[in-house]
Amino acid sequence: MMRGSLALFTRGLRVDCRRWPMHLLRFLLVGAFLFFLFVAWANSRLEIGTAPGLMFFSLISYTNFVFITLAGTSFFTSSITEEKEEQTLGLLKMAGVSAVGILLGKLGPRLINALLLLAIQYPFVQLAVTLGGILPRQIQATYITLAGYIVLMSGMGLFCSVVAARTRSAVALMHTIIWMPLLLQLLLWITRSSGGTGPLMQAAQDRVGWVSIWSVVGRLQSVMMIGFSGGAVGIQFYAHLVGGAAAFLLAWLCFERFTRQPHTPGPERGGRLLRVRGGLRLRALPMALFVVIPGLAIVFLAFSWFRGDLQNGFDSVPHEWVLWESIGLAALVPLGVLLVSVLSPGSRRGAIGGCWPGVLAPAWKDLNFVSGGAIGLAFRMTLYSLITAMLVFLIDFSGASWSWTTLGGWMLGIGILAGTMELASNIGRGFRTEIQWQTLPGLMLLPRSVAALGWSKVLGGILALIPVGIFTAIGASLFFTSVWESLSSPFDSSNPETAVFVMMIPLQMGLHLILFVELSAFFALTVRWGYVALAFISSFFLYVVGSWGMAMVMMIVGMRTRGGPGGALILSQLTTIVVLSTMIVVTYFGIGRKLRHLAGQS
Amino acid sequence: MPVVSIEHLHVHYGPIHAVRGISLEIPQGEVYGFIGPNGAGKSTTIKVLATLLPNFTGTARINGIDVAANPRAIREQIGYMPDFFGVYEDLNVREYLHFFAAAYRIPRKQRKTVVGNVLELTDLTHKISDQVDSLSRGMKQRLALARVLLHDPQLLLLDEPASGLDPRARIEVRELLKALTEMGKTILISSHILHELAHLCTRVGIIEAGQMVAQGSLEDIYRQLQLMRxxxxxxxxxxxxxxxxxxxxxxxxxxxxxxxxxxxxxxxxxxxxxxxxxxxxxxxxxxxxxxxxxxxxxxxxxxxxxxxxx
Missing domain, CATH: 3.30.70.100 (Alpha-Beta Plaits)
Structure with a gap:
């Protein structure tokens, strides 16, 4: 067992050494730390805050937390699935390497790499002590907390990798495992706040808290507090260590069961879900919505009128109605789609011929076969309806005064975030599947430019955003008044610099989101897994350096030259916009170049 | 005017000089066999003609149009089938072909007929509703060929079309190529199965280490080889x-x-x-x-x- 395990271990370390994304990640991490040092120094120069060491160390700790979470959902989840996808797992088994040998040999190098990345920081972050505001004990406690967290994520990632057939499914499963305790914590909090107290409830909340990733944030918060007097090793560390070991054990027990069948090299095959997904045409969804939405609207208006709720205007409608309407929409959309598919033969596949012509054809294909088609859109409509219902419930539950603006604000924020992630994922998958299916040369041979092909992929990704687009648009329209007020108030002020500065913020945010989506597409063409995570880290780094860094530099320069930060802030924003725009243009041409290169190489 | 004209073609992959000064001409209606060991530069040369490798020196023309200068015009006139199965396995045969027919801007009213014709030619009509992933290797190869024929290209670039196929599937592909030849298509085909090329090709080019070792009709080549009889x-x-x-x-x-x-x-x-x-x-x-x-x-x-x- 040990020989096979060691062979895999050595190979894993070698492969990781050769993978340039690993070096890019390390480079970005080091770059971020240097930048945080600069921020701490700049803060002390500008006399903002009193504990630059604490600030420096907090930034590093939370960045580590984000890195580990992203690594857990990409780096660890591919440990076994990559062997499945390359069809080499059977060869390893035939070579006599046992299940535990394979698991240790595959997970070991990744775990060691992650822990080493943490360990190597340790001597350097002692600098925070000299900057002031932090004690060596707090640094020890933080790094022990993060080490425990790495072990938990690696164990869970390994388990997902064993159970799932493909890396993509493993990532989805890992996200579910991460989010489930958080949702459970939320539900327990709601139940407890509703009066559902008792020893059992308290015990349940504590147990869930141990395995939840929120426990890391909680632990880091308590460690970072001034006057921290707890032990270096907290219960979170033990809980995560046990959790990681349990996940490893579970992965071992499941290994044979889930690796018995050989896997094919292409993306995920058939299955009933795929057949159902491919069995409906897009027209089924608008047909269903054509029945469901007016129906719900009639019910909503009729009952409101009947109860006299509408007499004092739209604002007087009880928010419970929004809750029930959202739940109704969530339930009726899938039912409507199924009903339409049964009643209307034209909504089912078989008589296909409606592929959009020319440059739109790849968009049609991606919308139907990468983003899930009618079923995928219906599923997302249900999801966003449920999110709306949950928001209404939580606003009411938290005791905040109900208003359409509050709901709109949340919907807008969640919509922008989810929409960006969805778009990045859709476009990335659109490109990735072409590589996995080896169909890129076929597409590149179509009589049109590479740019047109890229844009048709973008269009396919954007069309899949219809549910989140509707969700965001409703949020924006509800929030519009307050947004307009907050935007227009700076224009009324006597300081035009503030108005220009405020105008630049949404532009900068928009550019940053575009860069993130572009980087996802670029990394999808470059790495096999974790392209969204890599794009997130890269764009976050660029954003932080581009905005904060420039702001700091310009503020220092501005204060020295003009005696005030106003003009310098605008200059810093302008510099950030120029930097982001340049990056967007460079990445755009990089994607085209990469596509041509891959088509020629395949 | 020859359909394909290549003069002094050189292609580099980093430090590797993959193609070293190849020149050839293929007239209309000819089936040109490209023979060479693995790594000889056959696929690279075909990819240059297919507009997939823009970085080369020398000239490559199809129907007088420069490949490097006007790749989009070239793509209208060629059908390229690589040496691997590049098919969307989520789609069924009908959806796959309709997708490419739409992408090639074949009018919607004509698509059904065109798809029907290529399916008939490739003997896949009975598989029209099957998922692509359920097809055998030989059928996938025929489907790939059907895709190539959708826009009725004048020149077919076929890179190892029979590799990895069983004897029956190879014979089927060979018969299909004969039918295409009779339809007047100009074909550039590379293969390792040499006796098959002997049956099909009007001329062959033997390439090694990026250089053309010999080319001409089979008789010409045999005559050249008398030297070593x-x-x-x-x-x-x-x-x-x-x-x-x-x-x-x-x-x-x-x-x-x-x-x-x-x-x-x-x-x-x-x-x-x-x-x-x-x-x-x-x-x-x-x-x-x-x-x-x-x-x-x-x-x-x-x-x-x-x-x-x-």
Whole structure:
């Protein structure tokens, strides 16, 4: 067992050494730390805050937390699935390497790499002590907390990798495992706040808290507090260590069961879900919505009128109605789609011929076969309806005064975030599947430019955003008044610099989101897994350096030259916009170049 | 005007000089076989013509249009089938072909007919509703060929179309290519299955280490190889004196005594084999066996190439 395990271990370390994304990640991490040092120094120069060491160390700790979470959902989840996808797992088994040998040999190098990345920081972050505001004990406690967290994520990632057939499914499963305790914590909090107290409830909340990733944030918060007097090793560390070991054990027990069948090299095959997904045409969804939405609207208006709720205007409608309407929409959309598919033969596949012509054809294909088609859109409509219902419930539950603006604000924020992630994922998958299916040369041979092909992929990704687009648009329209007020108030002020500065913020945010989506597409063409995570880290780094860094530099320069930060802030924003725009243009041409290169190489 | 015209083509992959000054011309309606060992530069040359490799030196033209200068116009006129199955396995056969038909801007009203025609040609009509991932390797290859034919290209670039197929599927592909030839398509085909090319091709080009070793019709190539023609003979009671006399016969390059036979290597002379036979008879030796080495594509390939890669 040990020989096979060691062979895999050595190979894993070698492969990781050769993978340039690993070096890019390390480079970005080091770059971020240097930048945080600069921020701490700049803060002390500008006399903002009193504990630059604490600030420096907090930034590093939370960045580590984000890195580990992203690594857990990409780096660890591919440990076994990559062997499945390359069809080499059977060869390893035939070579006599046992299940535990394979698991240790595959997970070991990744775990060691992650822990080493943490360990190597340790001597350097002692600098925070000299900057002031932090004690060596707090640094020890933080790094022990993060080490425990790495072990938990690696164990869970390994388990997902064993159970799932493909890396993509493993990532989805890992996200579910991460989010489930958080949702459970939320539900327990709601139940407890509703009066559902008792020893059992308290015990349940504590147990869930141990395995939840929120426990890391909680632990880091308590460690970072001034006057921290707890032990270096907290219960979170033990809980995560046990959790990681349990996940490893579970992965071992499941290994044979889930690796018995050989896997094919292409993306995920058939299955009933795929057949159902491919069995409906897009027209089924608008047909269903054509029945469901007016129906719900009639019910909503009729009952409101009947109860006299509408007499004092739209604002007087009880928010419970929004809750029930959202739940109704969530339930009726899938039912409507199924009903339409049964009643209307034209909504089912078989008589296909409606592929959009020319440059739109790849968009049609991606919308139907990468983003899930009618079923995928219906599923997302249900999801966003449920999110709306949950928001209404939580606003009411938290005791905040109900208003359409509050709901709109949340919907807008969640919509922008989810929409960006969805778009990045859709476009990335659109490109990735072409590589996995080896169909890129076929597409590149179509009589049109590479740019047109890229844009048709973008269009396919954007069309899949219809549910989140509707969700965001409703949020924006509800929030519009307050947004307009907050935007227009700076224009009324006597300081035009503030108005220009405020105008630049949404532009900068928009550019940053575009860069993130572009980087996802670029990394999808470059790495096999974790392209969204890599794009997130890269764009976050660029954003932080581009905005904060420039702001700091310009503020220092501005204060020295003009005696005030106003003009310098605008200059810093302008510099950030120029930097982001340049990056967007460079990445755009990089994607085209990469596509041509891959088509020629395949 | 030739359909394909390549002059002094050079392609580099980093430090590797993959194609070194290849020149060839393919007239309308010709089936040109591209033969060479793995890594010889066949696929690279085909990819240049398919507009997939923009970085090359030299000139490559299709119907007089420069490949580097106007790739989009070229793509309208070519159908390229790579040496791997690039098919969307989530789609069924109908959706797959309709997708590419739409992408090639075939009007919606004509798509059904066009798809029906290519399915009939590739004998896949009965598989129209099957998922692509359920097709056998040979059927996937035929589906890929059907996709290539959708926009009715004048030139077909087929890179190893029969590789990895079982004998039945290979024969089916060969028959399909014959049908395409009869339809007047110009075809550039690369293959390792040499005797199949011998049946199909009007001309062949043998390439090794990025250089064209020989090209022309099969007869031309065999003629070129006369230079190294070997005749195996077995003589009754042949001793060293007889061997010396044979070496003195006009046209004989050298004579090698083997375990059970004598291998006589002849110089370039079309009538050398017949002359050798007469000369041996005139020497008064009794001939037990007289066997000129059979010249076929595999022999030619082996003689012309040394297994080098670029």
């Amino acid at each position: 070997i005749v195996h003979v077995r003589l009754v009671g042949a001793d060293e004196a007889v061997l010396e006399k044979i070496r003195e016969i006009e046209g004989v390059e050298n004579v090698e005594q083997q375990v059970d036979r004598i291998a006589i290597r002849l110089r370039d002379n079309p009538a050398a084999v017949e002359t050798l036979h007469e000369s041996l008879c005139s020497l008064g030796v009794r001939i037990h066996m007289f066997q000129p080495e059979a010249m076929d594509m595999e022999t030619a390939f082996m003689k012309l190439t040394e297994g080098k890669t670029a």
